[in-house]
Amino acid sequence: MEKPGPYRRTRIARPAESSSTVFLVLRRMRAPLIVLILIFAISVFGLTLIPGQDDAGNPVHMGFFDAFYFMSYTATTIGYGEIPHPFTGAQRLWVTATIYLTVIGWAYAIGSLLAALRDRAFREALSLRRFTGTVKRMREPFLLVVGYGQTGQLLGHALDAMGRRMVVVDNLPEHVDTLDIDQYNSDVPGLVADAANPHTLGVAGLEHPACEGVVALTDNDETNLVVAMTAALIRPGLPVIARTVSPAIEHRMRAFGSPTVVNPFDRYGDHLRLALHAPSAYLLMSWLVRGEGAEMPSPSRPPATGRWVVCGFGRFGRKLTADLRAADLGVTVIDLRPGAEPGLTMIEGDASVPSVLAEADLATAAGFVAGTDNDATNLSLVAAARKENPALFIGARQNRPVSAPLFAALEIDWLLVPSEMAAREIYARLSTPLLWRFLQEMSELGERWAADTLDRMQAYCGMRLGPVWKVNLTEREAPGLRPWLSAGIALGDLLRSPSDRAERLDAVPLMLLRDGRTVLRPDDDVTVTTGDQLLLVGRGYTPRALLDTMTNRVVAEYVLTGRHVPAGWVAQRVTGRIPTSSD
Amino acid sequence: MSLEKVIFGFFVLLAATLNFGFFYGDLSDPALHNEYELFAAVVVNLITTVLKFGDRTQIGAVHLATSLVADLQLIAATLTWVYATQISSAGMTPENTASVVSLSGGALLANLVSVALLVIETTTFRRR
Numbered sequence: 001m002e003k004p005g006p007y008r009r010t011r012i013a014r015p016a017e018s019s020s021t022v023f024l025v026l027r028r029m030r031a032p033l034i035v036l037i038l039i040f041a042i043s044v045f046g047l048t049l050i051p052g053q054d055d056a057g058n059p060v061h062m063g064f065f066d067a068f069y070f071m072s073y074t075a076t077t078i079g080y081g082e083i084p085h086p087f088t089g090a091q092r093l094w095v096t097a098t099i100y101l102t103v104i105g106w107a108y109a110i111g112s113l114l115a116a117l118r119d120r121a122f123r124e125a126l127s128l129r130r131f132t133g134t135v136k137r138m139r140e141p142f143l144l145v146v147g148y149g150q151t152g153q154l155l156g157h158a159l160d161a162m163g164r165r166m167v168v169v170d171n172l173p174e175h176v177d178t179l180d181i182d183q184y185n186s187d188v189p190g191l192v193a194d195a196a197n198p199h200t201l202g203v204a205g206l207e208h209p210a211c212e213g214v215v216a217l218t219d220n221d222e223t224n225l226v227v228a229m230t231a232a233l234i235r236p237g238l239p240v241i242a243r244t245v246s247p248a249i250e251h252r253m254r255a256f257g258s259p260t261v262v263n264p265f266d267r268y269g270d271h272l273r274l275a276l277h278a279p280s281a282y283l284l285m286s287w288l289v290r291g292e293g294a295e296m297p298s299p300s301r302p303p304a305t306g307r308w309v310v311c312g313f314g315r316f317g318r319k320l321t322a323d324l325r326a327a328d329l330g331v332t333v334i335d336l337r338p339g340a341e342p343g344l345t346m347i348e349g350d351a352s353v354p355s356v357l358a359e360a361d362l363a364t365a366a367g368f369v370a371g372t373d374n375d376a377t378n379l380s381l382v383a384a385a386r387k388e389n390p391a392l393f394i395g396a397r398q399n400r401p402v403s404a405p406l407f408a409a410l411e412i413d414w415l416l417v418p419s420e421m422a423a424r425e426i427y428a429r430l431s432t433p434l435l436w437r438f439l440q441e442m443s444e445l446g447e448r449w450a451a452d453t454l455d456r457m458q459a460y461c462g463m464r465l466g467p468v469w470k471v472n473l474t475e476r477e478a479p480g481l482r483p484w485l486s487a488g489i490a491l492g493d494l495l496r497s498p499s500d501r502a503e504r505l506d507a508v509p510l511m512l513l514r515d516g517r518t519v520l521r522p523d524d525d526v527t528v529t530t531g532d533q534l535l536l537v538g539r540g541y542t543p544r545a546l547l548d549t550m551t552n553r554v555v556a557e558y559v560l561t562g563r564h565v566p567a568g569w570v571a572q573r574v575t576g577r578i579p580t581s582s583d
Numbered sequence: 584m585s586l587e588k589v590i591f592g593f594f595v596l597l598a599a600t601l602n603f604g605f606f607y608g609d610l611s612d613p614a615l616h617n618e619y620e621l622f623a624a625v626v627v628n629l630i631t632t633v634l635k636f637g638d639r640t641q642i643g644a645v646h647l648a649t650s651l652v653a654d655l656q657l658i659a660a661t662l663t664w665v666y667a668t669q670i671s672s673a674g675m676t677p678e679n680t681a682s683v684v685s686l687s688g689g690a691l692l693a694n695l696v697s698v699a700l701l702v703i704e705t706t707t708f709r710r711r
Contacts, residue, residue, distance in 0.1 A: 027637025034633050041626040048619075064622055065665045 021125045028116035032109035039105040043071045043098035050094055054085050062091075070095075075102035127191075128203070134189040135205040140165050143430070144204055144211055146195040146227045147218030148175040150401050151243065153182075154423035155215070158291060160184050162431055167211075169195050169204045170218075196226040198234070206234055215426060216242040221249040232257035241429060243422045245315055262425050264418035265316040269323025272395070272414060274443055276303045276327050281450035284457075285439050287465055288537075289428040294465045296458070301413050304393040306366025307332060311351040311381050316397060316416075317371045329367075332360050351381055362388040369395035371416075375403040382410055434470050434535040438511045441520060453508070453521055460506045461539055468510070469543050471534040471550070480549060480556035483580045485530045489560065492524030498548050498555045501562055505545055507538035553579050594631045595701050598653065599694035601627055606688050611677035616684055618664065624687070625657050631697070642704050649697045656690035 047067035051059045062070075066084060073080050074095065087095065116122055142165035145152055152175070156166060168190040170176050176190035193200040195218060205211050216227035221244045228242045233256065240259035244250050250261045275282040279302045287296050308324050310317050313335035321331050321344065333344055334351040349356035351372075362368065368385040370378035378396050385392055395414040398407045407415055429436045442450065475482055481489065491512075497503040512519040512526065513533040519526065528534065536546070549559045554567045557579050565572065565579040572578050601624040608615030632650040635643060660683045667679035 023637050023639050030633055030636050033636075034630050037626060037629045037633065041622075045619075045622065048622075063668060064618055065669050 021122065021129055024119075024122050024125055025113075025116050028119070028122075029109070029112060032105075032112040036105045036109050039098075039101045040071060040075070043075075043094075043102060044068050046094050046098065047071065047091070050088075050090050052085055052088050052091050060085070071098065071102070074099055075106065077103070128193075131189050131191045132203055134187070135167055135203070135208060138165065138167070138189075138205065138208065138210055141210050141212040142167055142205065142208075144169070144201070144206060144214045146170075146201070146204075146214065146216045147224070147243075148178070148190070149217070149219060150419035151423045151426075152215075152217045153178060154420060155217070155426055156188070157182070157184075158423070158427045159430065160186060160188070164430070167191075167204050169193055169200055171195065196223045198230045201227065201230050201234070206231060206238075211235070211238065213239040213241065213430070215430075216240070217422070217426075221246050225249050225253055228253045228259045229256050232259065241426050243426075245418070247315075260429060262422050263319075264416070264421040264425075265319045267421055267425065268316070268397075268416045269320045272303055272320070273323050273327045275300075275414075276305065276329075278443070278447040278450055280447055280454055281443055281445075284442065284450050284454050287454075287457075288435060288439065288468065289424045290465065291427065291431070292465055292467050296454075296463045296465070301393065303414065304366035305329065307364065308367040308369065309334065309360045309362060309365045309385075310369045310371060311335070311378075312370070312372035312397075314371070314373060316373075317369075320369060320371060332365070334360055352377060352384070354384070357381075357384055357388070362392065365389065365392060367393040367395065369397075369414075371395070371397045373397075373399055375399050375406070379403070379406055379410065382412065432468055432470055432535065434511060434513060434533065435468055437513075437518065438520065438535055441511075441518060445520060449521075453510075456508050456521075457537060460508050461537060466506075466537060466539040467543055468535070468537045471536060471546065473528055473530060473532045473534065473550075475530065478550035480551050480553045481560075482553075484556075484560055485528075488527035488529045490524065491522055491526045491528055493560050494528065494549065495524070495546070496559045498545055498559055501559055505538065505542050507536045507542045507546065509534055509536050511535040591631075591634055592701055592705075594627060594634055595694075595697050598624065598627045598631050599691070599698050602653075602657070602687060602691045602694050606684060606691050610684050611681040613675040613677075613680045616680060621657075621661065621664065621683075621687065624690070625661060628653050628657055628690070628694075642700060646697060646700055649693045649700065653690040653693035653697070656686050656693065660684075660686035660690065 044064065044067045047062050047070065048064055049061075051061055054060050070083065143159065145156060145166050146169045148156065148168045148170040149172075152168070152170070156168070159166060163185070165186055166188050168176060168179060168188055170190070170192065171194050173192045176192045179188050179190040191200065191204055193203075195201065195216075201214075206214065214227065214231040216224040218224055218227075224242045224244055228240050231238055231240045236257060240257065241262060242253055242259050243262045243264070244253065245263055245265050247263075250263060253259050253261055271282060271285075274285070279299060283297060283299055287294060290297070307330040309332045310321055310324070311334045313321070313333050317333065317335065321333060324331050325344075331344055332347065334347045334349065334356060336348070336350060347356060347359050349359075351357055362385055368382075370381035370385070372378055372381070375398060378398070382394055382396055385394065393413050394410075395416070396407060396410075396412045397416045397418075398404065399418075401419065404417070428439065472478070473481065473485060475485070478485065481494075491509060492504070495505045495507055495509070497505050509522050510520070511534070512522040512528065513535070514529075514531065536542070548555050550556070554565050557563050557565045561580070563577070565577050566575055601620060605616055605620040605624055628650065632647070632654055635647040635650055638644070638646065663679065663683045663686060667673070667675050667683070671679070673679070
């Protein structure tokens with residue numbers, strides 16, 4: 001799709017926040033402070049007017065200074081006694097009144113101050129200020145994650161483990177609170193605010209030069225749309241990843257720039273189709289998106305071909321039905337209000353009613369999907385369907401995270417957890433964009449190719465997924481290879497081990513990217529040259545070994561040609577073995 | 584008409600008039616400068632300052648600044664007076680009186696600026 005624009009880059013004007021918190025407290029303290037000043041003034045003034053007596057019995061007036069001194073220690077309940085002379089009755093009467101007055105004044109002032117400090121508006125202003133400061137001081141590139149529910153937290157932990165920085169915005173305090181409660185490697189600033197307000201995104205660092213992308217993961221499609229729009233208008237060209245389950249919203253999002261739209265409902269059907277046609281390709285994909293350290297998933301039961309029964313014809317049901325029909329499977333739909341759709345067998349009614357379910361004739365069906373938006377309904381549907389036909393391939397949609405143990409106990413063949421699916425996909429896109437491209441193109445190469453790749457990966461990496469990393473073969477990033485790179489290096493040579501070149505590094509090149517064109521799983525005789533990008537999967541130490549070859553010209557000389565060259569200049573001159581790369 | 588503005592204007596003007604009343608007269612003659620008037624000026628000035636707390640407009644900030652200046656000057660004058668009457672043995676000599684009164688004169692200048700700001704604020708408000 002062509003990118004519209006370019007939009008003129010705009011700025012989000014922000015109301016000045018500087019010292020707002022101080023002003024807030026001062027504003028609250030106006031009345032108590034004035035009351036305190038008045039009480040003091042009246043008390044001091046009264047003391048100077050009322051005549052006292054000195055030791056000789058002469059009438060004297062208390063000075064302002066003495067009166068102020070006396071009031072200060074009386075009001076603060078310290079009380080040194082009566083100075084400079086013992087008080088007369090009239091003075092004592094006045095002082096009694098002022099003691100009570102001043103105590104009330106102090107209590108009022110201190111009470112107001114504490115109330116102002118505990119005030120919600122004040123604390124919000126304070127936390128907003130702290131958040132703004134933290135975001136402003138961020139120097140490393142960070143992602144702006146909007147919506148920190150289940151998907152956001154899954155993604156957040158994965159990104160944090162990878163060493164990526166984030167800033168989080170969510171409208172629910174309990175979501176942002178998890179940032180304080182859960183363990184994170186780096187400090188993740190979080191703000192409780194409405195993300196549909198552009199100012200919120202501005203405060204959260206949308207305009208910050210280090211902001212490298214926006215991820216919109218709220219439960220609300222509308223909010224995600226607004227976030228994608230705001231990002232496209234304020235920072236055109238900034239990568240945006242947005243989750244939605246509605247095709248209409250997806251279409252509207254694409255009207256602004258080119259955001260990456262993740263629709264878990266859509267993905268479920270795609271994966272089902274892939275697993276139908278190419279189980280190994282599906283296996284490979286699900287292994288690679290799990291991230292480093294993941295065990296190879298055990299090949300699950302392949303989806304059955306035949307007639308499928310889908311309960312629930314909402315956004316998820318429609319999408320799934322279309323995918324199943326595209327895979328040439330017959331589909332029977334059960335829904336309360338199915339609406340007519342040509343080529344589909346529709347059963348109107350509540351699927352949890354036995355007579356309705358019986359109409360679907362489960363005994364002859366191959367697959368059953370409980371796809372309503374209610375977990376209890378889905379669970380009971382699965383149980384009922386199993387009773388009718390234990391051989392059914394069962395798919396189900398889990399809506400709420402708390403239902404996870406129940407679904408696990410039922411041993412669903414193909415479970416959709418929208419939040420996990422979205423988090424995995426976004427993680428794969430963000431961690432290694434090349435990997436994502438590989439996954440997209442891989443599915444077209446068929447089952448045998450995928451099975452072969454899986455075999456190779458197991459041979460080199462074992463059953464645990466090693467690092468999947470990208471290598472840029474440029475002069476800057478691979479200075480060791482400079483003399484050979486322009487002529488081309490056979491991939492098999494490049495992947496020889498620096499410790500013994502007869503051995504091969506435990507690495508499988510997954511994809512070669514050259515001038516925008518890709519070669520998937522390039523063989524060892526493919527030559528790589530300047531400007532190529534390689535996506536590799538290997539064992540834990542392989543990235544370091546390859547980096548050694550790429551950056552150290554002595555290692556490169558050995559790996560590529562087998563010549564042992566001394567590293568030092570003097571030794572090179574003395575032995576006469578001068579590396580090819582010296583110029 | 585806003586009651587808040589009336590109260591505010593009242594205190595700003597009262598601070599200036601009280602200060603003027605204390606300041607007016609021969610600089611070094613203690614008989615012409617009433618300590619009760621100084622006391623009243625200090626109290627009214629403090630109240631004026633507190634009244635200006637929390638006003639986030641530009642002119643409000645300048646108001647607060649002038650008020651703080653007046654407070655500082657008056658508190659300095661008061662401390663000088665306390666020194667003269669309580670600590671030094673000489674009492675209110677013409678020299679001491681002169682320094683108390685001139686300090687309050689500085690505060691008077693700040694008070695006058697406050698009044699000018701008040702007038703400016705009022706007229707611009709009318710024009711809008």
